[in-house]
Amino acid sequence: MKHISYLSLPLFALLIGSVCAHADETLIYKTNDTRKSIVDVEMPKSKDWIVLPFAFSSESTGFAGGVGVIKQGLFQPQTTLVASVFGGIPQTIVTDPNQKEASFKGGFFYFSDYKLPFTNRLFFSVTGLKSYFPNTQYYFDGANDSKKDNVFKTSGSSDFVNTTFKYVLPIGEGIDNPQGLYSLRHGFCIGREGCGGNTPFVTGRTSIGIKTFYQTDTFDDASFSSAPSWNTNGLRFFVEHDNTDFDLNPSRGYHFEVQYSKDFGEGDSLQSWDFLEAKYNHYINLNTFSFTKQNVLAFSVWTGYSFSWDNDKQIIPGIDAHRTPTWEGARLGGFFKMRGYENNRFSDKAAFYATTEYRTILNYNPLKNNDFLPLPIDWFQVVAFVEAGRVNDTYNLDLLSDMKYDVGISLRALAAELPVRLDIAYGEEGVNAWVMINQPFDF
Template sequence: MLSSTLLSAVENDSNTTKCKTWIFLPYAFSSDATGFAGGISTMRRSLFQPQTRFTATLFTGLPQDVTINEQPDEATFSGGFISFSDYKLPYTDRLFFSFMAFKSYFPKNRYYIDGSHTSHKDDVYISSGDSDFFTTTFRYTLPIGEGVDNPEGLYRLEGGFCVGREDCGGSVPFITGRTSVGIKTFFQTDNTENTEMWEDSIWWENGTSRPTWNTNGLRFFLTHDNTDFDINPSRGYQFQLQYSKDFGWGDSLQSWDFLEFKYNHYFELDTFSFTKQNVLALSLWTGYSFSWDNDTEISPGFDAHRPPMWEGARLGGFNRMRGYDQDRFSDKAAFYAAAEYRAIIDYNPLKDISWIPAKVDWFQVVLFAEAGRVHDQYTIDLVNDMKYDAGISLRAMVSELPIRFDVATSEEGTYLWLMAQHPFDF
């Protein structure tokens, strides 16, 4: 199965005519949920301010044969995405604003309603329907460490490598590095056109034509980055503590919460004759939903105050447990660990080719392994009988942003992911 998320970005390139210009890139992909599809993206770095990044894309697909309420039909993947990040608000020195919006229609969206550790991969609910989200972020860089003189996080890059930071990365927390606190708003709605299994449940909203899961709320976070280069670290560490809360406001299906913690560490290794940089990247992530009530159901099979399948303690997909389907596992608690060996090779067939719309600075080969588990309690069982996968990835620094093509295999199959950014870096 080939899956893709339509997120891209572009950085300023001071060495070429592609500096601070709009870039337009066509693309094509295929997945079980979308069928064969394609679109076009436009991207720009330093829009209005040096540290900002703007991305927008429109996409559509070929018609697919689907079944809606036991009747054959056709459906077509379509939608769009827009993102604008790190805009420093007027009359402030450290307060940054970002937003992201996604509107889509999927012919065959996949939901693992019972995503427990012992669930079977064939226990999946497939339906056509809309999947839309909108988020905003207000981030305040604290006036400590590197945040005193560089709250924007701007670096000087040459050939896709950060220069002038040879002594940075891995020192004393909060004394060095950049620390931010902030708040995010989120809203997401998913609806399904196959209605049979929902008609006698709370999912069936009075006066609507389709069952809908709406969720909205706030996230509160603290992030500390103590690496030499946050986009592609070679040494140092990062961590984030985040609490998400749906208060049950408005048309939210039900209230829920989730507390999570992530820690990444990077070790710079000796290079070979054919490599420019070798790094061992390690990641640990864990989370717990205090609100999830295992003893109460809002509808048959749905526990009360649980996060949606795409939120909370979930594993599987393009960031965590890449050898499994997107959001394959979900429960009250989760634990995840990963290791990547990243080697930037001393060979770049696309270097200095003028007709490519975005500069490619380097290619990277990555070997990775992952382990994780979800559970209905936060106990030692989280690290027993874990799920595993392993894979290989080809990555490139495209307009000073890592783009990756991951191939991962597990006991449930082989999955391919085309994504922007490393899977667990900030």
Template sequence: MQIKKLSYISLLASSLVVAESTNSSSLLTDILFYREDNLILLPFAYSSESMGTGGGMAAIVQGFLQPQTTLILSAFGGLKKDVVINGTKESEYTRGGFYYLDNVRIPGSERFFFSSYGYLTTIAEQNFYFDSTHESSDKDVLNSPATNNMLTGTFSYVLPWGEGIDNPGGLYEIKDGFVVGREDAGGGMPFVTGRTSVGFTAFYHHQKIDNYIDALGVGIDVPKEWNSTGLRVFMSHDNTDFDDNPSRGYSFFLQYSKDFGKYESLQSWDFLEFKASKYFELDTFSFTRQNVLALNFWTAYSFSWENNNEYLPGIDAHRPPMWEGPRLGGFVRMRGYDANRFADKAAIYATAEYRAVLDYNPIKDGTFGEWAAENIPIDWFQVVGFVEAGRVHDRYNTELLSDMKYDVGISLRALAAELPVRIDVAYGDEGVEAWVMVRHPFDF
């Protein structure tokens, strides 16, 4: 079976810089690990129809400034790629950089934390779906070089409830990729046990599309630039044994996002989202170290989205940008479809994953030599099978549960430098998609 599209992202660049491609030929991931104490350097290479051929370098610093803080830096670039821009054949290349600073305790406080991420990228050929309704065709796609810039800052407060009383920073002891001393954790009464946080995020996103004349072949005037600036407010509750790789317990997340239409934003918009996950620890086999059934549900609704009123031809008034709002498709939800393939006023989604950590680890058992066993920070490999279902609709009603989109897939994951890294391959009714990403999809 031919993979229709293959998307690559720096293994350390979280969920923030995605490139879609068509009929990609190959993908080369990590070629070397370098580790010294809490610093890990990770060169990588890629080849895809979207980004062309190139490579880069990423770095992880665990315990940066404070024991619970992680810093991730990544930079990448590629060779020039031939593309068509407004009817003219030109050469473009992918380049960019990314940073992620997570969980910095604000000086003088035990419970206030700050996180931030940002990136500057130019993608040689990106896919845009301006008609993204449930009934839309994947042929109605605009391919264009695009610039994507993002900056966010998050302030969170860990409430003095449950585990937040004695461990607001969420520090755990990890041995061989598994949490230690948490045998009784996971589950229990919400807010009585577990860790609960509230906070807000300020964000800015800029997107510039180069190929805008006669978009989609029907003369729709797409926005050449889409700026969005706003705030999110959220509540997060984690009641699992290990937030990075849970084996039991549950978590849920509620967030409201709003762009007020100020500071050069294209238009105002908002949306509300809710996510819940549940984990069941299962019996192991002779060849596995851990077996888990993981379930996830997500739903979203945009109060502002006006389906019967247009800001521009083909762009509904007060709809969130294509990278925001009630949307499906990509490396998080409906992985058998292109990134941001479906979007509308309302969305619903559910998935089940069977996660099995293998007893076999050729890195640690010395297959590749003593140097690899001591210096390549891969603690385990995990095989995952998953199924997904979801739909978008112009109203939040029972129609969301009818004629849903489905996909199935398999994933190979590894705990590298104490972060899950995954390669997902999923099949839906529009073809096969493959994604390379960090963290489990439920974490986004």
């Protein structure tokens, strides 16, 4: 459904002039709300508030533009604020049997890691979106052997609000630094030379928490009139352990997380569902070359299973009973997993995914001391990656056979203390490009 992040649009629009040029672009709006906080010891105060206009074009939106605002350390030193509003020129859309004009429009808000009053270890984050897309798509049949052309295309709105309440346990690094405040110099974390890859829970940062989620997607196409919208809401419970040297761009160590999501079928939810998932990431610091500052070999494995999904029953034609929405659960394809395929291209009860990335930060940085961009660019990173994954209707060894594969390259930058990436990947269904903030290996 929607290959560009609202947060990264203004950043990469300035860095590379155009975003995500390929035959079938869509727009992505998810973010990682578990990033830690940093203090750049060399960042000028004049760049604390960053206001960025941007413009772009994609199949989902048509030609569009907007303005974004980024602020690090609002109210508290560990917080991050990102907000944007956007709109597009009118496009002709079909809402069977009529034609009309509609425009891409909406707003986005992201505020992370606010320490709640009267607490030392409890942090709050919120992400929200209200949007309308003239042209978007859903793969309701996302089985491993499904066809790319079997896709439902429509116009409609997509709105969500997600919150996170994260408690940092008083063990390891969480004892003395629950905020996760690090210092940066030239985009590299300093004072962390002995951190990363040590004894689990004795070192590193361990968090537990609860997330709330609410999302509603509406379908203007009357052929899907039996379900004119798909609403979901519920809770996620997670345990996370980060034993890396720098969470935004790790060079050594490991990170693992387990999360259980549950829609209880209350309120306007289409139906109840659940999903259990786990991931493990590992990073190895390699020797540098004469033209590089850092070389890292990064690995990630992720798997998940929906206990509730019933392949033998349907609540409406084409929608299995108690299945996860297409943007939730055991899904592959998009900006985090199987980037050579369309967003949420594959989905089923179970999934397995693995990837390897070779990341190198270059000595060369033509924008290091720029005076014409309203944001600092600390480094550029070039990445080569390979991915493999599969979905299945049961959790068994079939997940390791007849897998999907892709390969890709990526250009990344640390812009305004946020990693921003342009990933281009090739799979058996074609080439896809994605613009997003943060390194991949996320849920």
